[in-house]
Amino acid sequence: MRNVTCESGVKRLMDYLEGTLSGPVRIELETHVAGCPLCRAFIESYRETPRILRGATDAAPSPAQQRALLAFLRSQRGRGA
C-alpha cells in the first residue's frame, strides 16, 4: 500500500470527485482523508470554489441588450448574412 500524503491526494482530487479513480487508489485516498483534518478542510474549500465563482460572475443581458441583439441579427440576415 502506498503512502498517500496531502500533496499526492490533492493531485487526484478532481479525478476522485469525478469518480474516475480506480477502486484501490480511491480507497487509499479516502483512508488518508478520513484521518486528516487538513485534507477535509482543504476539500471543503476546493468543492465550494466553483459554486462561489459561479454566483459571483453570473450576469444576464438587459432587456434592451436582448432586443438589440435580435434586431442586429435580423438586420444581418436581411443582408443575406
Added chain:
Amino acid sequence: MVTEAAAGSDETLAARAAAGDSAAFDDLVTRYQHRVYRLARRLTGNDEDALDVAQEAFLQAFRHLGSFRGASRFGTWLYRIATNAALMHVRARARRPEESLERFLPGFDAKGRHRGTPEELRVAAHADDLLDRERLAKHAMSALARLPEPYRVAFVLRDLEELPTDEVAEALHLKPATVRQRVHRARLMLRGYLSDIVEERS
C-alpha cells in the same frame, strides 16, 4: 408563453432555421442568449466585449447552420462557436501582462502535508458569506481574467456553465482527462485566491 417542448427541440429549431425559417432562429437566440452572453462575459472579462462576442457568435452560428449536422447537441456546437469567438476577441485586444495566479496554488511541507490550520484551509469555502457581494464579484472577474487561458476556458465551461466534462472535451477538441486536469488546476488557483482575499479583508 410557449414552452421549449412546444416550440421544439434545439435540433428541430436548428433544422428549421437552416431551411430558412427565421422565426426558428429567433427562438434559438432567445433560448441561448443568456448563456452565450454569460459565457462571453466570463471569458472576456467585461460587459461590452460580451455583447460583441454574443453578436458575433450568433451570426457565425447562423452562417454555419448548414454545417450543423446534429452529431453533437446544438448547445455544445454553439458553445464551441461562442468560445472561439470570445478567444479571438481576447487575443486581438492589447493586453497588459497580468500577475499570474500560480502563487495561490496550495503549499505543502517537506512531508507533503498541507501548510496551515484547518480553519485557514477551509476559509475559501465561506468567501461568499465573508465578503461583500460587490467586492467578491469584482475579485472573481479579475481572478478569471488572470487564469492562464487554457485553464480559464476549461473552468468556465465545466464549472461555471456546468457542461458535463465529456461535452467540454468535445467542444474544445480535448481528451476528458485533459479537461479534468485543467479544471483542477484552475480550481486550485481560484481556491487559493479566494482564501487570500478573505484573509486580506481583516
